[in-house]
Amino acid sequence: MIVSKLLSLSMALIMSASATTSSGFDMDYEGEINIYTGEPIVDEEDTEQQTVAIADGVTYDYEQNEYTYTLPNNNTISVRSNVPDKMITTKSVSLYYDSDILAKLYLDGEELDTTDMDLTEIEDVGSYALVISDADSEYQLLSFTIVPEKTGMISNYQMPDGFEIVEVAIDDEVQNISDKKIAKMKNDGDYLVSYKCKASKVEYVLKVTIDHTPPALEIDGVDDDGRAHGPVTVSGIEKNDSVTVTKDGEKFKLDKEGYIKMPGKYEISVTDDAGNNVTREFEIKFYLDRQGLLFGLLALAVIISIVVYMVRARKKLRVR
Structure with missing residues (x-):
């Protein structure tokens, strides 16, 4: 009986790890995890409903661990993602939307060719913006930034809308928080920024080594x-x-x-x-080193010798 329970628990843990990895949710999540499902543990009152509103046109799905974004005045067009708008992460990002939606994905201001791109696992470093077009206009629906674990790309982390900082530690020292909306990251060091969504209570963490020191060229x-x-x-x-x-x-x-x-x-x-x-x-600039100077002197000596020889030869011809 005991062995059976241990085997069941082991299988649950393996399935949990597999589910977390395959869904891509383990990006920056920090907090208690259900060992059987791999999903975040939140207050019971929050799990009574499957979705919660984060902001206008933005909802979070507890079961899918995803954010859904809809266009203003057009809720028939939606995009799902494992990250909230304006998030900075070191992990891959997943995007889901219908193929008939007119969407453009930009990386550092340049439009990407997404024809053969796997949007469920975006990994390249840089700042992204997803622009959706409808009949009347274009609208930036979602933006996010992927940074390496060691980076000089960011000096401040402006929290996504509806999120607030829980704790900031630099080199394992917890900092005093004066502003729960901005994590200042101007100094070099190992940073751990914990923050949560006020509506869903889901907590995330950004772990990066900040290095703003330029190469010592x-x-x-x-x-x-x-x-x-x-x-x-x-x-x-x-x-x-x-x-x-x-x-x-x-x-x-x-x-x-x-x-x-x-x-x-x-x-x-x-x-x-x-x-x-x-x-x-x-x-x-053009210059003469020792070797060049030596060759130059030798060449000059040869030229002088030739000139002297020719002058003497002419004098002998005149004497005759």
């Missing part, structure tokens, strides 16, 4: 005016940094020592693993 041998009259040494590039170098507008490969001596106009762009970027431009 250093370029030696360049004057304040951005010119160099000799070799240039590039340093301060870390292992996980992404580096792009161009010379006179063409791609240029930087050697391991970061040593550049060829004359030309250069641009170096370094982006760290948090997305912080530094770009520097400089120009190496």
